[in-house]
Amino acid sequence: MDAVVTRLRAAGCVFAEEEAQLLLAQASDPAELGSMVDRRVAGEPLELVLGWAEFAGLRIGVAPGVFVPRRRTEHLVQVARALLAPDEVVVDLCCGAGAVGAALADGLAGRLELHASDVDPVATDCARRNLAGLIAERKAFVYTGDLDMPLPERLAGRVSVLTANVPYVPTAEIEYLPSEAREYEPLVALDGGSDGLDVLRRVAACAPRWLRPGGHVLIEISDRQEGAAVEAFRDAGLEAAVHESDEDEYPTYVLVGRRTGSA
Known part of the structure; x- marks a missing residue:
């Protein structure tokens, strides 16, 4: 957790702790977690990294190249x-x-x-x-x-x-x-x-x-x-x-x- 938060914070993620918790919960193993953190640090929207966006109490699946619901x-x-x-x-x-x-x-x-x-x-x-x-x-x-x-x-x-x-x-x-x-x-x-x-x-x-x-x-x-x-x-x-x-x-x-x- 601390290592992920440190990387996210260094990349300018304002809500590094919250994002780290979501990434850790989503990743199935350390390799997938590392890939997801790399994508987020590179600037990819968190929702696209996770594969979903929270909207009106629902998890809406999203994919690269799709507008993320606000x-x-x-x-x-x-x-x-x-x-x-x-x-x-x-x-x-x-x-x-x-x-x-x-x-x-x-x-x-x-x-x-x-x-x-x-x-x-x-x-x-x-x-x-x-x-x-x-x-x-x-x-x-x-x-x-x-x-x-x-x-x-x-x-x-x-x-x-x-x-x-x-x-x-x-x-x-x-x-x-x-x-x-x-x-x-x-x-x-x-x-x-x-x-x-x-x-x-x-x-x-x-x-x-x-x-x-x-x-x-x-x-x-x-x-x-x-x-x-x-x-x-x-x-x-x-x-x-x-x-x-x-x-x-x-x-x-x-x-x-x-x-x-x-x-």
Whole structure:
């Protein structure tokens, strides 16, 4: 333990003791532990070294080349859960490793019909593993493709909640991200275009086709993007409101759009 902590601390790991405990618990033998510590010291994200990330009380499996789910996105899950009743249809675009869908399903004891998609096949491979139980029960379906393009037509006008953890970092700010993100996560999961809202606008434009009357679309944004993001939703014919978390030192902002009409 002391040797691992010393190496991690020397590499700049702020929470060296906590990370050492996780690595020691995960490693099956000293050789594997040494390899894992080497990877972490080299700068690889802890979650990728462990093979999982904690999210909404779950362990979400991740693999090299996959966007690591952030704890701040748990706020999006909380807002979405409050809008859902059992046995409703949920779509999760830009699903990554499937963290949001898995957390929503867990909160409803698996009582939903989940459709998740991502353009990155590495991500959808992870999502299928994380949602394997629901897939086996025909309660979850994972597609590889651009946003809503692979969704089955039968979902049009039936979706109660559509979530999309889109990339929202402006292109010019990518270089200022932590090296763990820049060097180990796919650019397509980080780069949101010139103002960070390119993908958000595309989701806003396609959402009304899939939402039932009164259905909602939820997207995480930064506080600086609030005005432009709300405008994008309203341009797509959606009512828009921003939900700010009040639990974290650094608040999370979730833009919620509602398709007009009664459910």
